Amino acid sequence: MSATVIQFNPAPGISSNQRPKVDLNDLLTRHDVPGPRYTSYPTIDQCTESVGVGALEDALKGRCLGGLRRPMSLYVHVPFCESVCYYCACNKVITRKHDRVSHYLNCLEHEAMLIAKKAAGNLTPVTQFHMGGGTPTFLNDKELLGLVQGLKMVFPFAANAEMSIEVDPRTVDENRLLSLRSIGFNRISFGVQDFNSLVQKAVHREQSFESVESLVKAARRLGFESINVDLIYGLPKQNPERFAETLDQLVSLSPDRVALYGYAHLPERFKPQRRIHSEDLPDAAGRVALLAQAIERMQGAGYDYIGMDHFAKPQDPLAVAKRQGRLHRNFQGYTTQPDADLIGLGVSAISKVGSVMVQNTRELDAYEDALSRGHLALFRGHELTRDDIIRYSVIMGLLCQGSVQFQDYSQSHWIEFESYFEKELAQLRQFSEQGLLDMDEQGIEVTPLGWFFARPIAMVFDHYLHQRSSGHSKVL
Ligand code: SF4
Structure with missing residues (x-):
């Protein structure tokens, strides 16, 4: 594998001859360790059975x-x-x-009403609505319409709410996209993963480039405000030549946003992965090379790196928000929306209200059984401590603004930042020496190159990390 030496898009005000030239493969390899995605802090695995309905009710x-x-x-x-x-x-x-859907929809309706009842009039407008899975388009148009209408009767929706849905391209055609649009969805995310037929066969997810292309074009014609495509690197049978072709095809679709996830092979934990032949997987160096290749290709095509595996066109609201320091991150990933309380409905869904985080049971039968008996199906939760809240704000500052000014945090949290985080600041020196951070007595700034390593940088402030097993996906 030859080293990828790359020039990174500089921060505003830095001329091209000041751009750092770095061996990207080397840095990616050094920081390729398991770590959380920080859609929350603490991560959901800190929840215990001792926090449940009572805490959620109080928070609501x-x-x-x-x-x-x-x-x-x-x-x-x-x-x-x-x-x-x-x-x-x-x-x-x-x-x-498909006849399993109607009972599940009834349970969702019961759950929504139970939450609204517990909130006792403290509901505020829904500004962000997202359907994920599984496969949301497993539901037919009538079921989707009924679900959205039912939810709108329970929760007030803001007139300009972001309404997004994950779509498996194999389950929809242009007519279905039209239905989604008329139901009110204005954002769409297509799960592609890779366009190469050998890779698709190896992961049992076959869909032609042409079919995805016609759906993306249709979504654009239908006025979806944001079109996202998901890709995965590190899949079986991927190699630089095949991946180059997939990246070219992706760029030709010109999606507004691209999420590029690293495949984490954990067959002992996820049963379907046992059907992937480990000899078909790229090795660690090959995996990193695929990531470096994708970063180069996406930047070459004019995409901005948002952070944590996400790219967006420079004019996309996410990229604009990043430049203006208005980026946020929540359970649904990067967003331009200010901090909101999250209500999660459905099996395994997570809610976070104020400082309380809870999760529904992950077993469908248990979820449906609890709701059928008129109870919420929570199985674990966590109440954020003062230390959690401080660390949460630092981690989000790094992941969203790429900046932590010590005085701001000292004032807002009543701490002496430098002494509170003495150990962490010492650990950050390695990132500073690698050109990923600028640090002085005022604060920490993530460099343009450092944005690709924001997760390992944030992990330094994760108090719980040393207690966890390596159940997280690789950082990169
Ligand atoms: S990756 Fe495939 S199996 Fe898994 S939730 Fe998505 S569509 Fe279903």
Whole structure:
């Protein structure tokens, strides 16, 4: 493997001859360790069975105290898929029995009403609604319409709410996209992963480039405000030549956003992955080379790196928000929306209200059974401590603004930042020496190159990390 030496897009005000020239492969290899995606801090695995319905109810009732009116973000999990993708690590149920949907929809409706009742009038407008899975388009148009209408009767939706849905291209055609648009979805995310037929066969997810291309074109014609495409690197049978072709095809589609995830092979934890032949997987160096290749190709095509595996066109609201320091991150990933409370509905869904985080059971039968008996199906939760809240704000500062000014944090949290985080600041020196951070007595700034390593940098502030097993995906 030859080293990739790359010039990174500089920060505003830095001329091209000041751009650092670095061996990207070397840095990516050094920081390729398991780590969380930080859609929350602490991560959901800190939840215990001792926090549940009571804590959630208190948090819901206290939402609007003191004039605070945080907006709401709503997530619905649809667990059903018709066939299994071998790389899958999601919570899903593989079935072709579509008659299972109606009972599940009833449970979702009960759950929404129970939450609204517990909130006792403290609901604020939903500014962000997202459907994920599983396969949300396992539901037919009538079921999707009924679900969205039902939710709107329980929760107030803001007129300009972001409404997004994950779409498996194999499950929709242009007519279905039209239905999604008329139901009110204005953002769409296509799960592609790779266009090469050998790779697709190896992961049991076959879809032609032409079919995805016609769907992306249709979505654009239909006025979806944001079109995202998901890719995965590190899949079986991927190699530089095949991946180059996939990246060229991706760029030709010109999606507004691209999410590029690293495949984490954990067959002992995720059963479908046992059907992937480990000899087909790129080795660690090959995996890193694929990532470096993707970064170069996406930057060459004019995409901005947002952070944590995400790229966006420079004019996309996410890229604009990043440049203006207005980026946020929540359970749904990077967003331009200010901090919102999250209500998660459905099996395995997570809610976070104020400082309380809870998760529904991951077993479909147990979820449906609890709701049928009129109870929420929570199985674990966590209440953020003061230290969690401080660390959360530092981690989000690094991942969203790429900057932590010590005085701001000292004042807002009543701490002496440099002494509170003495150990962490010492650990950050290695990143500074590698050109990934600028540090002085005022604060920390992530460099343009450092954005690709924001997750390992943030991990330094994760108090729980040393207690965890390596159940997380690789950082890069
Ligand atoms: S990757 Fe998505 S579509 Fe494939 S089995 Fe998993 S949840 Fe279902």
